[in-house]
Amino acid sequence: MIGMMYLVLTAMLALNVSKDILNAFVLVDIGLAKTTANFVDKNTTAYTIFDVQYEKTPDKVRPFRDAAYQVRQMADQLAFDIQGYKVDIVKYCDGEKAKALFPMDMVVGSERKPTFGINAKDINAKDNYDKPSEIMMLKGKGLELRQKIEAYREHLISLTNDESVQNAIRESLKTDDMPDKNNQIKSWEFTFFDGVPLVAVVALMTKLQSDVRNAEADIINNLLLKIGATDTRVNKMEAIVKAESNYILRGGEYKARILLAAYDSLQKPDIRIGPWRRTESGYEMVGDGGRLLPYDARGHATYTAPATSVGNFTLSGLLQNVGPDGVVSYPFSHDYQVGESTTVISADKMNVLYVGLANPISISMGGIPNERVTARMTNGTISKQGNGWIARPNSPGNATITATGVVDGRTISQDMSYRVKMVPNPIAKVGNKSHGTIERNEFRAQLGILAEMEDFLFDLTYRVTSFTMMVSTRDGERFANSTSAQFTSEQKALMETVQRGALVVFSNIKARGDDGTKDLIDITLRIN
Numbered sequence: 001m002i003g004m005m006y007l008v009l010t011a012m013l014a015l016n017v018s019k020d021i022l023n024a025f026v027l028v029d030i031g032l033a034k035t036t037a038n039f040v041d042k043n044t045t046a047y048t049i050f051d052v053q054y055e056k057t058p059d060k061v062r063p064f065r066d067a068a069y070q071v072r073q074m075a076d077q078l079a080f081d082i083q084g085y086k087v088d089i090v091k092y093c094d095g096e097k098a099k100a101l102f103p104m105d106m107v108v109g110s111e112r113k114p115t116f117g118i119n120a121k122d123i124n125a126k127d128n129y130d131k132p133s134e135i136m137m138l139k140g141k142g143l144e145l146r147q148k149i150e151a152y153r154e155h156l157i158s159l160t161n162d163e164s165v166q167n168a169i170r171e172s173l174k175t176d177d178m179p180d181k182n183n184q185i186k187s188w189e190f191t192f193f194d195g196v197p198l199v200a201v202v203a204l205m206t207k208l209q210s211d212v213r214n215a216e217a218d219i220i221n222n223l224l225l226k227i228g229a230t231d232t233r234v235n236k237m238e239a240i241v242k243a244e245s246n247y248i249l250r251g252g253e254y255k256a257r258i259l260l261a262a263y264d265s266l267q268k269p270d271i272r273i274g275p276w277r278r279t280e281s282g283y284e285m286v287g288d289g290g291r292l293l294p295y296d297a298r299g300h301a302t303y304t305a306p307a308t309s310v311g312n313f314t315l316s317g318l319l320q321n322v323g324p325d326g327v328v329s330y331p332f333s334h335d336y337q338v339g340e341s342t343t344v345i346s347a348d349k350m351n352v353l354y355v356g357l358a359n360p361i362s363i364s365m366g367g368i369p370n371e372r373v374t375a376r377m378t379n380g381t382i383s384k385q386g387n388g389w390i391a392r393p394n395s396p397g398n399a400t401i402t403a404t405g406v407v408d409g410r411t412i413s414q415d416m417s418y419r420v421k422m423v424p425n426p427i428a429k430v431g432n433k434s435h436g437t438i439e440r441n442e443f444r445a446q447l448g449i450l451a452e453m454e455d456f457l458f459d460l461t462y463r464v465t466s467f468t469m470m471v472s473t474r475d476g477e478r479f480a481n482s483t484s485a486q487f488t489s490e491q492k493a494l495m496e497t498v499q500r501g502a503l504v505v506f507s508n509i510k511a512r513g514d515d516g517t518k519d520l521i522d523i524t525l526r527i528n
Helices: 002-013 017-058 059-092 130-138 141-158 162-174 186-194 198-228 440-444 487-498
Strands: 102-110 111-118 239-243 247-249 253-260 271-274 276-279 283-284 302-304 311-321 326-339 343-345 352-354 357-363 375-376 380-385 386-392 397-407 410-421 427-429 434-440 450-452 463-473 476-482 503-513 516-520 521-527
Touching: 002 162, 002 276, 002 463, 059 102, 059 111, 059 130, 059 198, 111 352, 130 141, 130 186, 130 198, 141 162, 141 186, 141 198, 162 198, 162 521, 186 198, 239 311, 253 311, 253 326, 276 311, 276 326, 283 311, 283 326, 283 343, 302 311, 302 516, 352 386, 357 375, 375 380, 375 386, 386 397, 427 503, 440 487, 440 521, 450 463, 463 487, 476 487
Parallel strands: 247 326, 352 410, 434 521
Antiparallel strands: 102 111, 239 253, 253 302, 271 311, 276 283, 311 326, 343 357, 357 386, 375 397, 380 386, 397 410, 427 450, 463 476, 463 503, 503 516, 503 521
16 A cells, blocks of 8 residues: 555656655655564564474475575665665755664574664655656666666576466566656666655655564475475464363273364474463463473374363463464363263263353263253353254353253252353455465356355354455556355456456455344465
């Protein structure tokens, strides 16, 4: 969006060079600088993942890590060089001690190099047309910059065979000659620097720095895919506990498997058992770091504990996984009960109750006929249905179901506690994809958006009721809305014009089900 604002403002320069337009370039420059900083932060995390993976499997990761760090060196150097061009132009226009300049360092590889930052709002000669052109055109700095961008672009393209990534890099670092208003072919440097005011030139170069970092992110993420470091990058990840039984007889054994939902068999996250606590940056184990669970030959980590006494117990800990954003800790907590061989209360679907659903429950009390068993529930209601029971919790948190039976004049009660959750949101998909790349012909053949419940045991149906489609084109971003799950004729027309490498985003997606209307996560697709 910031890049689009730059194009609009540049076009307006030809019509009216007002103070408001010049000041608008200041805001654009600030926005582009923030975007660049975000790319730098994300790329730094990606390099950290390379380092972590290299420690685990150095022979496999080394060539890709070396290639990534070469990209980092080139990206850092090019961003530093562009900053130098900006500083030279501001000094040439406002003087060596220009008010807009302030000293700063930029990281280039493993070094910190001194340069100057620029507060665009403090530039005096914002509307100076001549001097920026003199440096970039007459003194050849524009051609020099173009050659550096082209060398960087071609090196990045040589590192991948993925055409969608190659096309994205070509598009973001394009330096083609272009026709002017008279349809005369002009060089890239002439188009962007001839007759352009100083503040617009500064904003343009900040955009180039952002494009450099964006291309760096594209190729680094592609290299991460080749070592399997981004395989667990899914829409939602959660630490879960899967127990063979939630009710244990005295003298028996409690056994449970602990794993990460959307589990990647190529990675083995650390699973630590023990108390944990929340920190400002996430979660950490309390005390000595907890008990580390070993993996078996199938890649499963299994927790076992002897059931030597009756009562309620909790299995808790952290699952620590290395993902695209570094090491992330997922807390888990699972309650189980050890009792005498009398009563069993179990959820038919899973050991979780969901708000807004009819949760089937089975209750069996040894030696007591079903017709003599009653049940009550905290945080909700439970009622008899056929041979089973239906629990309807009120709100997220916890709920306890108490079964009561009478035998030989004696009243026997047994409790079972459950976690209560909201129903998870469905996943919006186009052509069975919620993100990533999609073939252009496959994309054009789609009729609308589906909302799917992934890996959810209840039979729930959601229907998309509205959404917004955005398509990136060479002329900017184009938007079209739909008030149903189907693509409108306007949207289908946009889909027919989409080019390979284009970005398509479906946002503001709403879907309706039995429990009401929900806002779904955006779909982001790159056309292949």
